[in-house]
Amino acid sequence: MSTGWLIGSAVIAVIVAPLIGGLLRGIDRKLTAHMQGRIGPPIMQPFYDVIKLFGKERCVAGKAQLVFGYAYLTLIVTAVVFFALRQDLLVVLFILFLGCIFLAIGALSVKSPYSQLGGHRELLQFLAYEPILLLAVVPIALKLQSFRIATIFESGQPLLPHLWLSFIALLIVLAIVMRKSPFDISSSEHAHQELVRGLVTEYAGPYLALIEIAHWYEMVLLLSILGLFWVVGSLWWLSIIIALGSWFIILIVDNISARLTWSWMLRFTWVAGISLIGSNILFINLGWM
Amino acid sequence: MGILSTSRMKSPWLLHFDCGSCNGCDIEILAALTPLYDIERFGIVNMGNPKHADVLLVTGPANHRNYRVLRNLYQQMRDPKGVIVVGTCGCTGGVFHNCPNVLGGIDKVIPVDVYVPGCAARPEAIIDAVVLALGKLKAYGK
Numbered sequence: 001m002s003t004g005w006l007i008g009s010a011v012i013a014v015i016v017a018p019l020i021g022g023l024l025r026g027i028d029r030k031l032t033a034h035m036q037g038r039i040g041p042p043i044m045q046p047f048y049d050v051i052k053l054f055g056k057e058r059c060v061a062g063k064a065q066l067v068f069g070y071a072y073l074t075l076i077v078t079a080v081v082f083f084a085l086r087q088d089l090l091v092v093l094f095i096l097f098l099g100c101i102f103l104a105i106g107a108l109s110v111k112s113p114y115s116q117l118g119g120h121r122e123l124l125q126f127l128a129y130e131p132i133l134l135l136a137v138v139p140i141a142l143k144l145q146s147f148r149i150a151t152i153f154e155s156g157q158p159l160l161p162h163l164w165l166s167f168i169a170l171l172i173v174l175a176i177v178m179r180k181s182p183f184d185i186s187s188s189e190h191a192h193q194e195l196v197r198g199l200v201t202e203y204a205g206p207y208l209a210l211i212e213i214a215h216w217y218e219m220v221l222l223l224s225i226l227g228l229f230w231v232v233g234s235l236w237w238l239s240i241i242i243a244l245g246s247w248f249i250i251l252i253v254d255n256i257s258a259r260l261t262w263s264w265m266l267r268f269t270w271v272a273g274i275s276l277i278g279s280n281i282l283f284i285n286l287g288w289m
Numbered sequence: 290m291g292i293l294s295t296s297r298m299k300s301p302w303l304l305h306f307d308c309g310s311c312n313g314c315d316i317e318i319l320a321a322l323t324p325l326y327d328i329e330r331f332g333i334v335n336m337g338n339p340k341h342a343d344v345l346l347v348t349g350p351a352n353h354r355n356y357r358v359l360r361n362l363y364q365q366m367r368d369p370k371g372v373i374v375v376g377t378c379g380c381t382g383g384v385f386h387n388c389p390n391v392l393g394g395i396d397k398v399i400p401v402d403v404y405v406p407g408c409a410a411r412p413e414a415i416i417d418a419v420v421l422a423l424g425k426l427k428a429y430g431k
Contacts, residue, residue: 029329038327042299045332051296052343055430057367059340197338204340205367 006085013084014077021216022046024223028251035255050212056205061110068106069207073214075099080221086150089137089225096221100126103199103211110202118198121185124262128183129173132273136166136173139280140228152228160229160242162289165280167229169273171246176269177222178247179215180254185262223247297343297369297426300332301419304342304366308359308395310349313409314376318346321412328416339365344422345399346415350378350385351392363399369429371422373403375415380404 026043033040042048060066079095082088104126107119137147143162144151152159160167176183187199203211226246227239260268283289307315321328322335336342339362351359363372374395377383382393395401402425403418 033327033329037324039330040327041329041332045300048296048299048332051292052300055293055297056343056369059367197336197341201338202340208341 010081010084013080017080017220018213018216021213021220022050024219024247025216028247031248031251032255035252046212046216050209053209053212054206058206059204060207061112061115061202064109065106065202066207068102068109069203069211071102072099072106073210073217075102076214076217076221080217083149083221083224086148086153088147089140089149089152090134090147092149092221092225093133093137096218097126097130099214099218103214107199107202112202114198114201118187118201121262122187122199124266125176125183125185128266128269129176129273132169132269132277133173135274135277136170139163139166139277139284142281142284149228153231156232158230158232158235158238162284163229163280165276165283165289167226169276169280170226171249172269172273174222174226174246175250175253176265178219178250180250182253182257182260183265184259185265294427297429298423300334301343301371301423301426302334302336302341303344303346303419304336304339304362305346306348306359306362308347308349308355308379309352310376310378314348314379314407317409317412318348318375318415321415326412326416328419331416331419333419339363340367342366343370343426344419345370345372346375346419347372347379347395347401348375350382351395351398352385352390353392354390356392356398359395359398369426371402371425372399373405373415373418373422374401375405375410375418377406377408380406383408 023043023046025046026041029045030040030043075095076099079092079099082092082095100122104119104122107115107122110116140152140159140163141147143159144155172183179187187197200208200211223243223246227243229239230236230242231239280289305315305318320326339345343366345363345366347359363370372395374380378385379395382388382391385391386393392398403421405414405418407414
């Protein structure tokens with residue numbers, strides 16, 4: 001893969017990722033509405049919301065919060081760029097984690113109790129999914145002897161048949177990152193009013209729009225990581241189907257489950273996620289997968 | 290019509306404040322969120338946060354107990370914003386008119402853009418009022 005082509009794909013990724021993310025959010029709202037027996041907003045609704053927010057009066061609780069909000073967006077975009085450049089998967093994840101931490105610090109930097117509680121809960125969510133996301137990379141490295149995304153593209157064999165246990169663990173992570181029930185404890189993707197949008201209570205107008213766009217990037221990045229599980233050969237389009245399929249599973253789970261407590265979330269994600277990935281690593285070492 | 294005014298028209302987020310109403314109008318507002326009326330198809334979402342909201346929906350008469358809360362919520366909302374009063378109590382004080390603890394209509398405390406009379410107001414009338422308030426959001430900045 002030539003360098004020029006890679007840089008081109010990074011530029012395209014930065015431009016296209018939020019468009020895909022916004023479109024997915026629009027389809028999400030439409031599908032959710034249909035599942036609830038409603039008609040739902042137009043598919044372009046998330047774009048209308050964001051453009052409207054850019055036109056609102058500026059208001060910020062403190063300059064620190066603003067800096068953290070921008071840091072969140074910048075780091076998520078950087079993670080997307082590194083992903084498109086097919087760099088080390090660990091580096092992509094660490095940049096993503098740092099971005100998410102900045103979002104929580106931003107919420108904690110203001111005195112509003114809703115924002116504080118949202119920030120604390122975001123850190124708990126982070127504690128729940130970060131180890132799983134990080135550990136899920138280990139079986140990939142065991143299989144391919146490398147953390148680089150480029151190696152996955154060059155390996156010539158799909159990962160999913162060997163790593164389907166880790167894949168299931170990543171679905172839990174996807175539900176938390178997409179802020180869906182039962183894991184939407186810090187701020188819900190829909191207007192469910194948990195903690196008055198907790199994490200983003202104090203972001204208003206254009207700054208809320210920036211956070212929303214960063215969230216789209218984050219969602220698309222996570223879906224792309226899921227797509228990596230079947231990205232080789234003539235069946236590369238299966239990666240898109242896998243990513244969209246997992247996204248649809250999360251939507252269904254969101255609509256059939258209630259929000260649960262943080263302690264339940266922590267127990268569930270750690271026990272289920274770590275045992276799934278642990279057994280995956282074990283089976284690879286035993287040569288069964 | 291520019292893309293910004295189009296977006297403003299298509300995504301009004303509501304903030305609902307009960308200023309001491311009997312809950313009759315509040316139930317009608319919530320009825321508008323149900324599958325029968327489904328206001329989300331117009332992009333209308335019920336928000337709990339004044340900083341995110343575009344339209345303030347007030348029910349009940351203004352009274353000495355909570356008019357400061359009402360004014361505070363109104364001041365926390367960012368421009369462009371609109372205020373809709375739902376129900377006879379909010380319009381004029383209604384049956385509570387001249388009560389010692391009641392100031393009267395909501396317009397005694399904050400500027401009101403659209404009045405929805407009725408005891409209780411019908412969901413169709415409330416949706417219609419939101420559409421009227423959008424006219425103000427659309428004209429903002431021109």
